Amino acid sequence: MGKVKCECGHVNPHGTVLCESCGRALTEEAKKEKFHDMRYEGSARRSQTYNKTIVDKVWNFFSSVKVGVWLIVLTLIASSLGTIFPQEFYIPNNVTADTYYEDTYGIAGKIYYMLGFHDLYNSIWFIALVASIGVSLVICSLDRVIPLHRALKNQRVARHTTFMKKQRLFASREGTIEPQEIGKVKESLKESRYHIREEDGSLLAEKGRFSRWGPYVNHIGLIIFLIGAMLRSVEGMYVDELLWIREGETLEIPGTDGEYYLKNEQFIMENYDKEKDSEVFSEAIEENGVIAKNYQTDAILYRDENRDLPGAEPELVEVKKEDIRVNEPMKFDQFALYQNGFSQNEMKAMEFMLTNKETQEAVGAVKIDLFNPKDVYDLGNGYKVELLGYYPDYDGIGKDGEPKTKSPVPNNPAFLFNLVSPEHPDGEVAFTAIRQTMEPMGETDYKMEFSNIETRDISALTVRKDLTLWILALGGTIFMIGVIQGSFWAHRRLWIRQVDGKVYVAAHTNKNWHGLQRELDSIIEHTSIPSPEDQQASEQSGKEKN
Amino acid sequence: MNKKKKRLIMRSVILAVLALAVGYTFYSNLTKEARGNLQEGDQAPDFVLTDLSGEKHQLSDYEGKGVFLNFWGTWCEPCKEEMPHMEKLSKEYEGQVEVLAVNVGDSELQTKKFAEQYGLTFPIAIDSSKEVQKAYGVNPLPATFMISPEGKVEKVVIGGLVKENQVRALFEQVKP
Known part of the structure; x- marks a missing residue:
């Protein structure tokens, strides 16, 4: 070689x-x-090596623009496949992916799941595709920007006539040019911000070379962006969790390693009101009925001072009190808590009246906290309600004759009471569920009559931390700088050469040929220098005439 | 010749850096799922819980003994089935393997009633903050973690232990 x-x-x-x-x-x-292909100035962009090592083979594979384009096309196709059905992340919580897709979408869903498209964006091959694009970007850029830079740095003022003839804008004539005319042209070129180099009667005027680096600056931005995206999977850089918190509850905020706790003071949902809100809303309210105005969680943020082992009692110190609204997150440390969802009216407590069946007389009220029921509720005067069994999510009687509960959540609470009264010091057993009572040990004289229910709302908050955001922003900014650099400036060159009693003029630009021609026309006007003409255009019009 | 060598080294270095970045991306993406999920052989995360009688239990206090750490709930049918085996064997292996039952999600009343009904004597604690449950990555119940006297997770069993022999084998595994 x-x-x-x-x-x-x-x-x-x-x-x-x-x-x-x-x-x-x-x-x-x-x-x-x-015409010469001037994209890379005819530089050696992919150096060939005779003894191709594996390193060179890998390098050459990724340095091909064709390969790069294919990678992008494949990634585009793959990305769109992932949007046909919802990703696993978005399917309901209470179903598993292996049955959900088939049940919901039939055979297509089954295939979708089997091919692994349900978690496409986290799959190895998808990450591999994106990573390959990154590698291709780096190698393609390096393989082109370095020779291009070299070629532009080494370019001589006097170009060979064959080179000039094969430029798109070209003109020549017999004779010579007067030095003062050259001087005049130089003046106007300088006015148009051209840099001028001269070498024994030849002239090179050049401007906007930096626009040639636009695509590479753009690629650097893309690579930085990809690095930012990559860092999301690094622990501690990115947190995206959901916290379901009931009114009155204080819970550890997931993703904070037990450092922060949150209390939900209350959840508020407001609708637009025809009476109270401005008149401009009234038409919309009439048309649509209820329109939500505000979703809000009044929250208190605590820091756990002892940060002890899991399960240990936290030592909470209030950090701040804030109302979290949609788009108005609570921010602390590097975290932000966003209002994301809610569930209204979960049962919190139930109130019963101990009632004498015969006289319909109420002895007293018993309020049962569904999350922390008590053993005994003493009503005084020999009246007492003992809670023998509590079934928060009652689901019928089991095989063993015991009432069953489906879950620990009070969706359908049922109670087994022992009602103690002066007449029945040992008590009477009554089973009370919603819209159902049973007296398993025989008829009773007293009953528990449902009187009231207390409910509360559950708020869903997104816990978000993103330390990669500034990297993404930096990458995006550099990307845009590259785009601007490459699109709003053009690299323009004009060569004038006198050789063997002939004058040659050629010009090149990387875009907007018409603009270059107009600029040169006005500069060269009124001189004996021939104005370069668009050979490609004249060739085409010549063809048309024929 | 020299130049060719230089280029080879240059390319190798660039490719190595790229391979490293891509490799790390793979590594961190593939371990993302496993993170937080306790695996056999891992060190068991220490925790402290208060049982129904008000006594504190810290896992590291049990060093030198095996621990049968069971996560359960009163609504969970298979949990009910394994309780009698646990009760029987906890007595048999007293001083060697300790049973620690962690209730997930129930109220104190339900847990107490359940313990009375089944005559359970081993310590039962309620993980009301769900922190221990999270530390062990427990989702479906029951879940049993066998912890060796050195504090390592020897075995993870998700689902009910129906037969006494199964439970006995687990006890044997972590016996000091």
Whole structure:
């Protein structure tokens, strides 16, 4: 493998298409092409090595733009597949994924689950695809930006005439140019912010070279963004938990390692009111009925001072008291608590009257806390209610003759009472459930009559911590800088050369050819220098005429 | 030649850095699920709970003895089935293997009534804050963790232990 030495004497890296210095075509194909491909200045972008090691093979695979595009297309297809059915994360809590997809979506759902699409974005192959895009970005960029930079740095003022002829904007004529005319053109070029280099009668005017780096700056931003996304899976960088908390409850905030506790003072849900709220709402209220105005959790944040073992009594110190509303999270440390959902009217306590069946006389009221019922409720004067059994989620009588409970949540509370009265000092047994009473040990003289129910709301709060956000923002900003750099500036060059009694003028831009032509026309106007013309356009119009 | 070598080294270094980043991403993503889920062989997380009679039990106090750590609830049918075996064997292995039953979600009344009904004498604690349950990653009940005298999780059993022999084998496993 050798270097390529150009006729002009410049030594180019192996694989170079156009000499870095003078622009002479170095390959047979380049010599034959009508216009030179100037995207990478004809630089050696993928150096070929004869003894390809495994490292070179991997490198060359990822340095291919074709491979990069395929990776992006595959990722796009995969990402869209994940949106056909809901991801596992979003299916209801009380069902398992292996039955949910088949039950809900039939055979398609079963296939979806079997192929692992239910947890697509966390699957190895999806992460591998995204990671490959990252690798491809790095290698593609390195493999192009370095030779391009080299080629632009090494470019000579006097380009070979063949190079000039194969530029899109080109003109030539017999004769020479007066030095004062060159001087005039230089002046106007400088006015248009061109940098000018001269070498024995040849001239190179160039501006906006930095716009060529736009795509690479853009890629750096993307890579930083990907790094930020990657860091989300690192412990401690990203927390996204849900906390269901009842009114009055104080619970450890998940994701804070037991450092913080939260008390739900009360949950508030407000609707728009026709009477109280501004008139502008009345039409909408009439049309839609009830419209929610506010979801709010009045909360107190505590820090656990002893941060002892799990299960140990926490030593809570109040940090702050705040109302959490939708889009108005409570912020502390690096965490934020967002109002996310709610469930209203969970039973909290039930009140019964101990009543004499015959006289319909109420002896006294018993209020049972459904989360912490007591053994005995003493009503005085020889009246007492003993709680023999409590079944918070009553589900009928079991095989052993015992009442059963489905769960520890008071969805359908039932009680086995022993009613003690002066007439029955040993008590009478009564079983009381919602809309159902039983007297398993024979008819009783007293009963527990349901009188009242106390309910409370449960608030669902999202616990969020995201230390990767600034990295994502930085990546996004750099990405945008690259986009702006590449789109709002153009890299424009003008070559003027006099050789063997002929004047050659060529120009190149990486975009907006029309703009370049207009700029040059106004600069070269009124001089004897021929204004470069768009060879591609004249060729096309020539074709059309034929 | 020298240049070629330099490039090879350069490329190898860049590829190694990329491979490292990708490898770490895989590692942290794949272990995300397992995090918080206790596995056999792990050190058992220490905790402290107060039992129904008001006595404090800290796991590390049991060092030198095996521990049969059982998470249960009164509503859970299979939990009821294994309780008598646990009661019987806790007496048999007294001083060698301690049974510690952690109730998840019930009120004190229910737990007490249950213990009375089944005649349970081993310590029963209510994990009202659910912190211990979380530390052990317990979801379906019952869940039993066999903890060796050195404080390691020897075995995790999710689901009911129907036969006495099963329970006996577990006791034998962590006997000092």
